[in-house]
Amino acid sequence: MESFPFVQKELWLRMPNRETERVRLAGTATVEIGTDATGQAADTDGDGLDQVPIELIALNLVGNSSLGLVMVTVDPTKQSTGQIEEQTNLTPAQLDIAPLTPGVDNDCDSFFDIWVEISVDGQTLHSETAEHVSAVISHLPPEPGEVYTTPLDMFPIPLVDYDGQSTGYSIVSQRIDLNPEREVDHFPFVQKELVLRLATGATERVLLAGTMTMEVGIDPSGAAVDTTGTAATRCRRC
Ligand SMILES: [Ca+2]
Ligand SMILES: [Ca+2]
Ligand SMILES: [Ca+2]
Numbered sequence: 001m002e003s004f005p006f007v008q009k010e011l012w013l014r015m016p017n018r019e020t021e022r023v024r025l026a027g028t029a030t031v032e033i034g035t036d037a038t039g040q041a042a043d044t045d046g047d048g049l050d051q052v053p054i055e056l057i058a059l060n061l062v063g064n065s066s067l068g069l070v071m072v073t074v075d076p077t078k079q080s081t082g083q084i085e086e087q088t089n090l091t092p093a094q095l096d097i098a099p100l101t102p103g104v105d106n107d108c109d110s111f112f113d114i115w116v117e118i119s120v121d122g123q124t125l126h127s128e129t130a131e132h133v134s135a136v137i138s139h140l141p142p143e144p145g146e147v148y149t150t151p152l153d154m155f156p157i158p159l160v161d162y163d164g165q166s167t168g169y170s171i172v173s174q175r176i177d178l179n180p181e182r183e184v185d186h187f188p189f190v191q192k193e194l195v196l197r198l199a200t201g202a203t204e205r206v207l208l209a210g211t212m213t214m215e216v217g218i219d220p221s222g223a224a225v226d227t228t229g230t231a232a233t234r235c236r237r238c
Contacts, residue, residue, distance in 0.1 A: 001030065001031070001032050001033070001057070002030070002031045002032075002033055002140070002141055003028070003029075003030050004028060004029040004030070004031065004141065004178045004179060005028055006026070006028070006179075006180065007026065007027055007028055007029045007059075007061065007176065007177065007178055007179075007180075008024070008025070008026050008176075008177045008180045009024070009025040009026075009061050009063075009072065009174060009175070009176045009177070010022060010023075010024055010025075010174060010175045010176075011023045011024075011025060011063070011070070011072065011118075011171065011174045012171070012172040012173045012174065013065065013070075013118075013120075013169060013170075013171060013172065014156055014169060014170045014171075014172050015065075015066075015067065015168070015169065016167070016168030016169060020172050021065055021066060023063045023064070023065045023070050024063050025061035025062060025063035025070060025072055026061060026062065026063065027059070027060045027061035027062055027072075028058070028059075028060050028061075029056065029058060029059045029060075029176075029178055030056075030057045030058040030059075031054055031055065031056055031057065031178070032054065032055045032057050033052060033054050033084070033140065034052045034053040034054060034055075035052040035095055035100070037100075038094065038100070039091075039094045039095045039096075039097070039100030039101060040052075040093065040094060040095075041086075041093060041094055041095035042093065043089075045085075048089055049085050049086050049087070049088075049089050050085070050086055050089060050092075050093060050094060050095050050096070051083050051084060051085035051086070051095070052083070052084050052095050053081060053082070053083055054081070054082045054083060054084055054110070054112065055079060055080060055081045055082070056074055056080040056081075056082070056112050056114055057074075058073075058074065059072060059073050059074045059080075059114075059116075060072075060073055061073075065120060065121075067120055067121050068120060068121030068122070069119075069120075069121060069122075070118065070119065070120050071118070071119040072116055072117070072118050072119075073116070073117045073119075074114060074115060074116065074117065075115035075116065075117045075126055075127075076117075078115040078130075079115075080112055080113060080114045080115050080130065081112070081113060082110065082111045082112035082113060083110065083111060084097070084108050084109070084110040084137065084140075085108060085109050085110070086106055086107075086108050087106060087107045087108060087109060087136075088106050090104060090106060095108070096108075097137070097138065097139065097140055098138065098139045098140070099139070099140065100140060105138065106138070107136050107137070107138050108136070108137050108138070109134070109136060110134065110135050110136070110137050110142075110148070111132060111133060111134040111135075111148075112132075112133050112134075112148060113130035113131070113132050114127075114130055114131050114132075114133060115127060115130050116131060116171070118159060118169075118171075120169065123161075123167070124161070124162065125159035125160065125161065125167050125169055126159065126160055126161070126162075127157050127158075127159060127171060128157060128158045128159070128160050128164075129157055131150060131154075131157055131171055131174065132150065132151065132154075133148035133149055133150055133174065133175075133176060134148060134149065134151075135147055135148040135149065141178060141179050142178050142179050143179065144177075144179055144180055144181040145177075145181070146179075147175050147176065147177045148175065148176045148177075148178070149173070149174070149175040149176075150171075150173045150174050150175075152173075154172075154173060156170040156171060156172050157170055157171040158170045159171065
């Protein structure tokens with residue numbers, strides 16, 4: 001099981017008014033990889049190259065469109081499965097990819113067939129067929145830039161409602177980056193300026209930064225701020 005804490009997706013969505021819009025989403029994904037720490041694999045299609053099954057277990061992405069908030073998840077009633085297959089077989093019965101085969105520099109072909117559920121402004125849409133995305137990857141997890149994309153010649157995938165009725169939306173194309181290059185401005189980052197009124201009537205300014213849950217308690221002697229964070233927090237009184 002591989003957790004991807006920071007996933008980016010670019011989705012080209014055809015809207016009911018026939019216009020195509022690019023929606024950028026970010027969030028998390030969980031992928032199950034059908035192997036063990038030794039990279040055990042089998043050549044199940046008999047072409048001399050070992051492969052392992054993979055499954056996109058969870059996807060939670062959020063973005064914005066002109067029609068409101070867009071959320072992308074996997075359809076929980078279907079399995080979004082795929083595969084990783086080595087391009088060169090260096091070790092029999094083992095998937096030859098770093099770091100499973102240490103020191104190896106071997107590309108693998110990978111794909112997912114994803115049954116997506118897309119919510120646009122509260123309306124839930126399902127893909128009528130699985131969307132096929134593929135990538136060439138050189139590492140587990142994929143390196144930054146090893147992005148899963150839909151085929152260039154893909155026919156738009158209609159999105160239907162719960163009853164299978166057309167909604168006017170369709171997926172034109174998408175790219176999903178499980179492990180993008182991290183930039184500072186992509187980190188969950190919260191900055192908050194708090195003005196506390198003290199028991200004496202004076203005010204005090206507190207600057208907080210980081211990813212945090214915050215509890216503010218004020219006792220008779222002044223102010224107490226407790227923060228717990230998943231990232232570095234900084235507290236400065238000015
Ligand atoms: Ca094959
Ligand atoms: Ca094979
Ligand atoms: Ca192999």
